[in-house]
Amino acid sequence: MPKVGMEPLRKRALIDAAIRTIGERGSLDVTVAQIAQEAGVSAALAHHYFGGKEQLILATMRHLLNELGQDLLGALHNARTPSARIVAVIAVNFSAAQFAPQTIAAWLTFYVHAQQSDETRRLLRVYARRMHSNLAYALQQLTDRETALQIAEGTGAMIDGLYIRHALRNGAPEAAKAIALVEDYVTTKLAASERSRAAL
Amino acid sequence: MPKVGMEPLRKRALIDAAIRTIGERGSLDVTVAQIAQEAGVSAALAHHYFGGKEQLILATMRHLLNELGQDLLGALHNARTPSARIVAVIAVNFSAAQFAPQTIAAWLTFYVHAQQSDETRRLLRVYARRMHSNLAYALQQLTDRETALQIAEGTGAMIDGLYIRHALRNGAPEAAKAIALVEDYVTTKLAASERSRAAL
DNA sequence: TTTTATTGATTGATCAGTCAATCAAGAATA
DNA sequence: TATTCTTGATTGACTGATCAATCAATAAAA
Numbered sequence: 001m002p003k004v005g006m007e008p009l010r011k012r013a014l015i016d017a018a019i020r021t022i023g024e025r026g027s028l029d030v031t032v033a034q035i036a037q038e039a040g041v042s043a044a045l046a047h048h049y050f051g052g053k054e055q056l057i058l059a060t061m062r063h064l065l066n067e068l069g070q071d072l073l074g075a076l077h078n079a080r081t082p083s084a085r086i087v088a089v090i091a092v093n094f095s096a097a098q099f100a101p102q103t104i105a106a107w108l109t110f111y112v113h114a115q116q117s118d119e120t121r122r123l124l125r126v127y128a129r130r131m132h133s134n135l136a137y138a139l140q141q142l143t144d145r146e147t148a149l150q151i152a153e154g155t156g157a158m159i160d161g162l163y164i165r166h167a168l169r170n171g172a173p174e175a176a177k178a179i180a181l182v183e184d185y186v187t188t189k190l191a192a193s194e195r196s197r198a199a200l
Numbered sequence: 201m202p203k204v205g206m207e208p209l210r211k212r213a214l215i216d217a218a219i220r221t222i223g224e225r226g227s228l229d230v231t232v233a234q235i236a237q238e239a240g241v242s243a244a245l246a247h248h249y250f251g252g253k254e255q256l257i258l259a260t261m262r263h264l265l266n267e268l269g270q271d272l273l274g275a276l277h278n279a280r281t282p283s284a285r286i287v288a289v290i291a292v293n294f295s296a297a298q299f300a301p302q303t304i305a306a307w308l309t310f311y312v313h314a315q316q317s318d319e320t321r322r323l324l325r326v327y328a329r330r331m332h333s334n335l336a337y338a339l340q341q342l343t344d345r346e347t348a349l350q351i352a353e354g355t356g357a358m359i360d361g362l363y364i365r366h367a368l369r370n371g372a373p374e375a376a377k378a379i380a381l382v383e384d385y386v387t388t389k390l391a392a393s394e395r396s397r398a399a400l
Numbered sequence: 401t402t403t404t405a406t407t408g409a410t411t412g413a414t415c416a417g418t419c420a421a422t423c424a425a426g427a428a429t430a
Numbered sequence: 431t432a433t434t435c436t437t438g439a440t441t442g443a444c445t446g447a448t449c450a451a452t453c454a455a456t457a458a459a460a
Contacts, residue, residue: 006439026315029229031415042441047417105315112312114368115226115305124368154381158354161361168314168324181354185385188392204459206405231449242407247451 011049011059013039018060023102026167028057028109058119061110064103065127071095072134085138089131090182093159094175104167132156139186143193151189158182211249211259213239218260223302226367228257228309258319261310264303265327271295272334285338289331290382293359294375304367332356339386343393351389358382 017039021030032053033043050056075088097103114121132152139148162178217239221230232253233243250256275288297303314321332352339348362378 010439027312032417033415041439043416044418044441045439048440053416108312108315111364111368112227112308115308121368128365128368150381150384154358154385157361157365157381158358159361160364161357161359164311164360164364165328165357168311168321168328181350181357184350185354185389188388189385192388192392204404210405232451233449243450244407244452245405248406253450 007049010039010041010045014041014046014049014056015060015063018056019064019106020102022060022109023100023105026105026109028113032056054117057113058117058123060106061120061123064106064110065123068092068098068127069130071097072130076134082138082141086135086186087183089134089138090155090159090179090186093131093163094179096175099166099175099178101167101169104163108164108167128156131159139190142190144197147189147193151186154189155182155186158185207249210239210241210245214241214246214249214256215260215263218256219264219306220302222260222309223300223305226305226309228313232256254317257313258317258323260306261320261323264306264310265323268292268298268327269330271297272330276334282338282341286335286386287383289334289338290355290359290379290386293331293363294379296375299366299375299378301367304363308364308367328356331359339390342390344397347389347393351386354389355382355386358385 014035018030018035021035021038022028025034031043032046035056036043036046039046046056050059071092072089075092076085079085079088092098110120110124114124135155136148136152139151142148143151159182162181166178214235218230218235221235221238222228225234231243232246235256236243236246239246246256250259271292272289275292276285279285279288292298310320310324314324335355336348336352339351342348343351359382362381366374366378
């Protein structure tokens with residue numbers, strides 16, 4: 001046997017390099033050669049392990065999704081009450097790992113890529129559905145179903161919007177401010193729904 | 201003078217073709233030849249009138265921004281009260297013209313392009329600032345400054361988020377639902393701030 | 401004729417993907 | 431132990447396709 005067991009290491013290095021390269025450039029218009037160089041290997045090796053650029057991109061996306069999923073699981077693990085779960089879901093989206101400029105830039109390019117690639121669109125839907133169902137479930141324990149779904153929808157949209165704004169580095173709010181804004185939306189809506197129910 | 205006055209017609213046709221082509225493809229990875237063909241002219245003519253691809257793209261973006269600005273002006277013209285102005289600003293963002301799949305797809309690609317192009321980023325900032333200041337101004341007549349800025353921030357983020365989400369949906373264009381969600385956010389927040397001031 | 405409009409053909413650059421050839425480390429063999 | 435296989439790892443060089451940009455040439459209107 002030759003120098004063995006390189007495959008998982010190389011794949012991981014290439015995926016990390018892809019995130020960095022895409023994130024720095026802010027575009028999927030990165031060459032395989034650029035990614036490979038960032039990973040310290042040849043472009044041919046990237047093709048060897050992934051089969052093609054598209055598959056490398058998809059693998060990169062799956063990796064980001066998986067990371068997000070792991071973060072979410074970890075955050076929910078310690079959250080016992082519904083409101084703690086809501087706070088956890090919001091916090092995960094703005095955690096250091098997820099809110100890093102390169103990560104955000106990469107996500108944004110994937111959103112655009114989803115318009116051309118069915119598989120990319122499918123993967124993004126998985127992420128959106130997971131976030132939504134986690135939020136909606138926790139909210140339904142605090143208010144009626146209809147209101148819960150509405151808040152979940154609004155929360156998701158606001159989070160995505162804060163993401164996109166942060167990617168442009170406008171006067172975009174920092175993570176802490178973004179969290180506060182979203183949490184304020186949820187608590188205000190919950191308070192309003194409590195009041196409307198008390199009035200019945 | 202020869203066959204004269206073609207320039208503005210051709211430029212407009214090329215810009216319209218660019219919006220259609222970019223919107224349909226969902227990417228800035230469209231060739232000048234594709235845009236030119238969609239406009240019914242040769243690729244060389246596109247270069248002749250715009251000087252290059254980047255300038256054609258920027259002209260297209262300015263056109264979309266201008267259209268949005270005109271829509272906004274028109275909507276605000278008939279709005280006399282602050283709340284009517286808020287409703288108008290929200291409505292403009294989800295008007296038929298702005299919420300058309302191709303337009304949304306084009307906007308999304310520009311957001312990504314902004315990460316590479318300073319001029320694109322600058323143009324997007326102009327749009328964001330205009331929306332924000334219009335909202336913030338109207339809101340400050342209904343609540344305190346700090347709360348007004350917070351609501352304006354949240355509203356802008358939510359609108360952007362609904363945009364990006366709409367771009368990924370296969371069907372179900374729900375402009376009305378999106379408007380309702382954003383308006384609900386504003387009215388709920390305003391009601392809460394009124395209550396908190398009454399409590400003083 | 402002069403000026404604008406318009407294009408086909410061409411060029412130079414860039415890239416994804418391919419391939420044949422090397423490298424190196426452990427296994428088999430003598 | 432020393433030597434020769436075996437095979438995954440790795441790459442440089444090459445190819446075919448694509449595209450932005452250029453240019454010389456033509457058409458047509460004034």
